[in-house]
Amino acid sequence: ETGVTQTPRHLVMGMTNKKSLKCEQHLGHNAMYWYKQSAKKPLELMFVYNFKEQTENNSVPSRFSPECPNSSHLFLHLHTLQPEDSALYLCASSQDLSSGGNTQYFGPGTRLTVL
Amino acid sequence: SQKIEQNSEALNIQEGKTATLTCNYTNYSPAYLQWYRQDPGRGPVFLLLIRENEKEKRKERLKVTFDTTLKQSLFHITASQPADSATYLCALDTSGNTPLVFGKGTRLSVIA
Numbered sequence: 001e002t003g004v005t006q007t008p009r010h011l012v013m014g015m016t017n018k019k020s021l022k023c024e025q026h027l028g029h030n031a032m033y034w035y036k037q038s039a040k041k042p043l044e045l046m047f048v049y050n051f052k053e054q055t056e057n058n059s060v061p062s063r064f065s066p067e068c069p070n071s072s073h074l075f076l077h078l079h080t081l082q083p084e085d086s087a088l089y090l091c092a093s094s095q096d097l098s099s100g101g102n103t104q105y106f107g108p109g110t111r112l113t114v115l
Numbered sequence: 116s117q118k119i120e121q122n123s124e125a126l127n128i129q130e131g132k133t134a135t136l137t138c139n140y141t142n143y144s145p146a147y148l149q150w151y152r153q154d155p156g157r158g159p160v161f162l163l164l165i166r167e168n169e170k171e172k173r174k175e176r177l178k179v180t181f182d183t184t185l186k187q188s189l190f191h192i193t194a195s196q197p198a199d200s201a202t203y204l205c206a207l208d209t210s211g212n213t214p215l216v217f218g219k220g221t222r223l224s225v226i227a
Binding site (some may be wrong): 031045048088092097098099100107111 | 146151164204213220
């Protein structure tokens with residue numbers, strides 16, 4: 001138990017659906033992250049929020065839309081996804097982005113399947 | 116260009132031996148380097164952090180070295196056990212208020 005929870009743990013959706021992934025951290029951290037990890041591939045950083053402000057968007061398609069209403073919660077809104085978006089979506093948090101303060105604590109992930 | 120490389124995609128060793136994993140980087144000047152463990156279908160778990168002015172860090176059966184001249188970190192697991200089988204990721208803390216940069220990982224299999 002890392003103090004970072006993600007819901008749902010598994011999600012199957014059609015290409016025309018709209019769904020949201022939720023992440024919550026109970027660590028008092030100020031930075032939160034979304035990563036994508038496809039099967040047997042490395043982590044791909046998608047979005048970073050620091051003190052509720054988005055600081056990174058790594059050329060992520062607009063069908064993925066993040067939302068960070070406060071420092072404890074992070075959402076990833078999904079719409080009109082493609083089958084190649086099927087992956088493990090991981091949320092992480094860290095104290096902040098400062099050097100030495102950015103050790104990341106990951107949630108268990110949401111396994112997403114797009115049909 | 117900036118690169119972070121972990122020596123091999125997969126490493127097989129026999130139980131009881133020491134596993135050594137390598138992380139090399141170019142065109143970075145990290146203040147810290149971190150190592151994580153990831154089991155299949157789960158998020159990575161933080162293991163150890165080493166600062167640029169530290170040569171070595173230990174935690175139980177784990178040892179990490181950091182050579183800023185060679186631009187390399189070595190991660191050792193002594194007396195390895197099948198339960199140590201996982202993917203191990205190194206991550207650079209490049210300072211300047213930026214996120215960690217993760218390597219692709221090395222998948223370690225410890226064979227009984």
